[in-house]
Amino acid sequence: xxxxxxxxxxxxxxxxxxxxxxxxxxxxxxxxxxxxxxxxxxxxxxxxxxxxxxxxxxxxxxxxxxxxxxxxxxxxxxxxxxxxxxxxxxxxxxxxxxxxxxxxxxxxxxxxxxxxxxxxxxxxxxxxxxxxxxxxxxxxxxxxxxxxxxxxxxxxxxxxxxxxxxxxxxxxxxxxxxxxxxxxxxxxxxxxxxxxxxxxxxxxxxxxxxxxxxxxxxxxxxxxxxxxxxxxxxxxxxxxxxxxxxxxxxxxxxxxxxxxxxxxxxxxxxxxxxxxxxxxxxxxxxxxxxxxxxxxxxxxxxxxxxxxxxxxxxxxxxxxxxxxxxxxxxxxxxxxxxxxxxxxxxxxxxxxxxxxxxxxxxxxxxxxxxx
Numbered sequence: 001x002x003x004x005x006x007x008x009x010x011x012x013x014x015x016x017x018x019x020x021x022x023x024x025x026x027x028x029x030x031x032x033x034x035x036x037x038x039x040x041x042x043x044x045x046x047x048x049x050x051x052x053x054x055x056x057x058x059x060x061x062x063x064x065x066x067x068x069x070x071x072x073x074x075x076x077x078x079x080x081x082x083x084x085x086x087x088x089x090x091x092x093x094x095x096x097x098x099x100x101x102x103x104x105x106x107x108x109x110x111x112x113x114x115x116x117x118x119x120x121x122x123x124x125x126x127x128x129x130x131x132x133x134x135x136x137x138x139x140x141x142x143x144x145x146x147x148x149x150x151x152x153x154x155x156x157x158x159x160x161x162x163x164x165x166x167x168x169x170x171x172x173x174x175x176x177x178x179x180x181x182x183x184x185x186x187x188x189x190x191x192x193x194x195x196x197x198x199x200x201x202x203x204x205x206x207x208x209x210x211x212x213x214x215x216x217x218x219x220x221x222x223x224x225x226x227x228x229x230x231x232x233x234x235x236x237x238x239x240x241x242x243x244x245x246x247x248x249x250x251x252x253x254x255x256x257x258x259x260x261x262x263x264x265x266x267x268x269x270x271x272x273x274x275x276x277x278x279x280x281x282x283x284x285x286x287x288x289x290x291x292x293x294x295x296x297x298x299x300x301x302x303x304x305x306x307x308x309x310x311x312x313x314x315x316x317x318x319x320x321x322x323x324x325x326x327x328x329x330x331x332x333x334x335x336x337x338x339x340x341x342x343x344x345x346x347x348x349x350x351x352x353x354x355x356x357x358x359x360x361x362x363x364x365x366x367x368x369x370x371x
Contacts (some may be wrong), residue, residue, distance in 0.1 A: 063087050063297040066101065067114040068094040068200050069282065071317025078313040079304045085297050093236060094120070094200025095362075105129075111290045112298045114157070114282070116255070117204045118147065121154040121285045122355030130154060131286040131295060138306040143341070144328030147281045149352075157305055158282040158314065158325035161273060161344065163193070163205030166244065166252040166259035170268045175251070179209070179274055182226060182251070189230030192249040195370055197362040198235045201255040201280050206361060207354040208278030212347060216361070223369050233370045237321075244269075255280065260337050261320035276347035282325060308332070 065076060065087055076089045090097070094115045101110060101124075108129075113121075124130050130153040140148070140156075147156035167175050176182050182191060196203040210219025223231075232249055234240045237258035244252045245266060252259070259271035284305065286298045304310045311332050315323045319335065326334050326341050354361075 062111075062291075062294050063301060064109055064111045065089045065114060065301070066097045066110040066112070067091055068097060068116065069114055069314075069318075070322030071314045072114060074317030075305060075310060075313040078309060079301055082304060082309060083300060085300065087301070093198050095195075095198040101129075108287050108289050111287050111294045112284060112301060113287075114284045116160065116201045116280045116282050118149075118154065118156070118281050118283050118351040119203060119207060119349075119355035119358055120200070121283050122149070122351035123358060124285060125149065125151065125153040126352070126356055129285075129288065131288040131298075134286075134299065136299070136303045136306050138303070139330040140328055141330045143326060147283075147328065154283050154285040155302055155306075156281040156283055156328045158328060159341075160201065160280050160282070160322075160325050161256035161346070162201055162208055162278040162280045163253045163274075164256045164259050164277065165272045165274055166241070166254055166262060167250060167270055167272075168244065168266075168268050169270050171247075172250050175270075175272060176274070179212075179222075183222075183229055185229070187229065187251060189232070190250040191226065191230070191253065192232040192234055192240045192243050192251070193253040194237060194240055195233050195235050195366070197366050197370075199237065201237070203358055203362060204278050204280045204349065205253065206365060207358075208276075208347065208349050210361075211278075211349045211354070212276055216357070220364065220368070223365065227369050231369065257322050257324040260324045261318075264320045264337055273344045275345040277344050278349055279346055281328070282322075 063085065065072070067089060068091070069075075072089060072091055076087045079085065080087055090110070092100075094117070097113065097115065098120055101108070101113065104110070121130065125132070132151045132153045135148065135152050136155060143159055144156050147159070165175060176184070176187065181187075193205070194202040196206045206219070206223070209222060210216050213219050213222055232243065234243060237254045240249075240252045240254050241258060241262050243249045245262075256271060256273070259269070263269040263271060284302055286295060286302070288295075290298070305314070306329060311327065311329065314325075315335055317323060324335055324338050326338060
């Protein structure tokens with residue numbers, strides 16, 4: 001019998017320059033395929049990439065990971081290499097993944113969800129969807145400890161900031177200094193942000209502004225003023241950055257990792273943190289409806305992610321994007337381009353208050369700001 005490491009990519013990422021990403025869907029199966037003797041493949045130990053389903057003799061993957069992280073493929077591959085456990089990865093934007101999970105509620109396919117923003121996990125916890133009472137055996141730092149819910153229903157894996165102000169310093173010499181500055185006619189038609197119904201890191205930004213301004217009504221009024229001032233809404237970080245880089249807008253309100261990464265790739269792109277900034281934890285939750293064996297594999301995956309090897313995979317998997325996070329583990333430093341978090345004024349946003357309202361708020365935003 002010959003062991004063959006098979007990687008199967010199904011689907012594609014379709015990007016329309018200057019327009020929204022209509023879908024970001026990539027399924028990745030990483031597993032050990034046992035090939036029957038008798039010559040299914042001529043070469044021993046070869047590696048294949050195919051768009052056809054795995055052979056009938058291949059073991060079915062047990063752990064299914066739904067993820068919107070830029071480093072997820074690298075981390076899944078490293079996990080399989082370290083443990084031999086097969087994994088099926090469904091990589092997509094956060095909004096479509098959450099919609100899929102709700103659609104599958106009576107017959108869930110996912111075993112583990114890994115996206116940015118703990119509000120969605122708080123809502124899922126309230127619905128009784130997540131495994132509770134388990135915490136990996138790791139040494140969380142103060143950031144990580146503050147993000148763990150009382151019932152231990154989800155696990156933080158890193159931290160970024162929502163709605164940071166990104167601009168090209170060769171075009172904008174005097175950027176806004178406060179949130180109210182964005183309402184100035186000086187910036188009419190020049191501001192862009194993501195759609196919170198699609199982009200996972202954007203709902204925490206919307207909820208964070210509502211929290212900062214005193215409530216939903218006050219937050220809605222702020223976004224309506226932004227719209228009256230010509231706010232442009234795109235689907236994801238990449239779309240909003242594209243609009244910035246091509247001059248369609250002058251100011252982008254996007255996740256810190258995307259902004260810092262853009263500055264690495266394009267000279268003159270700067271990221272600033274208006275006060276207060278809203279933290280966005282990267283979070284993993286485990287489906288409590290999965291069989292015991294799958295839950296055990298999911299726990300091993302979490303333990304790996306929070307190990308030195310897992311952190312290395314996360315920090316190398318998307319070095320000009322999602323890898324630019326603040327670690328939540330003692331002894332792990334952020335990448336050099338990430339500023340000291342102590343220099344940023346932040347606010348605490350309760351995910352259990354805002355998470356259950358995500359659908360309602362996103363629908364309002366779609367109808368009143370996007371539409």
